[in-house]
Amino acid sequence: MAHVIGTERRHKKCEDLNLISTASDTVSGLVDSIQKELKELPSLPSNCSIYRVPKPLRKIKPGAYRPRMVSIGPFHRYKKHLQPMEAHKLRYLNDLLSRKSQPNLGDYVKAVTKLEYRARQCYSEIIQLKSEDEFVKMMLIDGCFILELILRTNNPHEPRRRDDLILNATWMSQVIKSDLILLENQLPFFVLESLYKRFTGNSNSSGLDTLISRFFQDFVPQPQSITPESSQFRRISEVAKNVLISVTRWPSMKKNQGEVVDPLLKVEAASTIKDKETPAAEEPEEENSKAKHLLDFVRDLLLQSFSAKPENRGKFALTRSATQLNEASVEFVKLPKTCLLNITFSKGVLKIPTMRIEDWTEPLLRNLIAFEQSHDDYSHEITDYAAFIDGLVNSPKDVELLEKKGIIESLLGEPEEVAALFNSLLKEVSPTIMDGNYYFSSICHELEEHYKIPRHKWKASLMRNYCNTPWAFISFLAAVFLLILTVVQTICSILQVTISSQPYM
Known part of the structure; x- marks a missing residue:
């Protein structure tokens, strides 16, 4: 056992x-x-600027972040509905190369190949395509497509080609332009700059800024003027400004000693001569561009006269609706089409730049807000602007009031659509406006203090009820006059009775 x-x-x-x-x-x-x-x-990209839109934002308005006609970059490259545009990209590449007498595709390939690693670092994901060389091929074709589209759009004298389905159809060119400002549909801006330098043969790429500014002029609700006071935007030299002027004056193609010469190349040649007078080293490829991509470029245009003033910023404060402020004697005045942030309030007058609302307005604002939300290093002026307007617009009546004052120019149709647009912009957006750095903090506090003073509401009520039409005003004056006469008559009667009641001496 x-x-x-x-x-x-x-x-x-x-x-x-x-x-x-x-x-x-x-x-x-x-x-x-x-x-x-x-x-x-693999290591995470260290210099991200092109991101996937977060799912909470996307679910509010999926179509605002999804390209409809053309894929730029890797995120939507294999989408079936975007494949027909790939052939047009190749046609545009061929036409760009044909603008010079001896097109050399190899120079473009070498230029983009040098930028491959740096370009990959700009995307928030590790990019894996079908083949090893496809990333460079994609950057080259997409970048040249954008350049050729911009060049054709900026030269009104260039004859339209019968096979150019993009520019021959206004609706298609507008849709493609809208696709180019989507956050997930971007190329690094330095890739475009490098391709433009190879195209012009000039190390100075400042002319590209002017061409892109002109290309996106419909999306920017202010004059295309770049001022030295702009805190965000790159200064554009006088030579670059002359690019656009020259393009509009010269015909598209000229024969010069049997050689085809593009007017854009003439302008850049003049720029090169000027550069030789003041020699400077070529900008290194690794130097960061101020604009990260086309969406960031448009954002710079929207904020081109913006100057960050620390005293303007503070804690988030609620903005009363436009009708409420109007009932407290706040006068709404439209400003010329300048920077969106040039909103001021003084002596009961709220001045706001005119905002034009079109089909592309919502996608543009949503993608700009998504871009500002992508990283803490990015400032959030567009988000602050959306929060301020969202406070003003609580109902269709607010939209009607702002339309009447010329502050909103809507091509969407009913005021309900505009109100719904602004009321949904900040859904699922992280509350960066609560971090004590809200741009419109002081204005909101001043508006609230003005609203709390009772006499302002009495004044507005008086103006609304008795002075809203000439006849009402006349009737009001007549009533006041009769009241005064009645008071005078009463006083005289009292005096007469008082005098007659005294004993006779």
């Missing part, structure tokens, strides 16, 4: 040792597996 018990104990001990050994082998295997994955883990 004792022998049997001893045998069982030895078996149990062996089993325990086997379990311990097996567990140890499992731990060792897991450690090796995890260490291998850690070694193979």
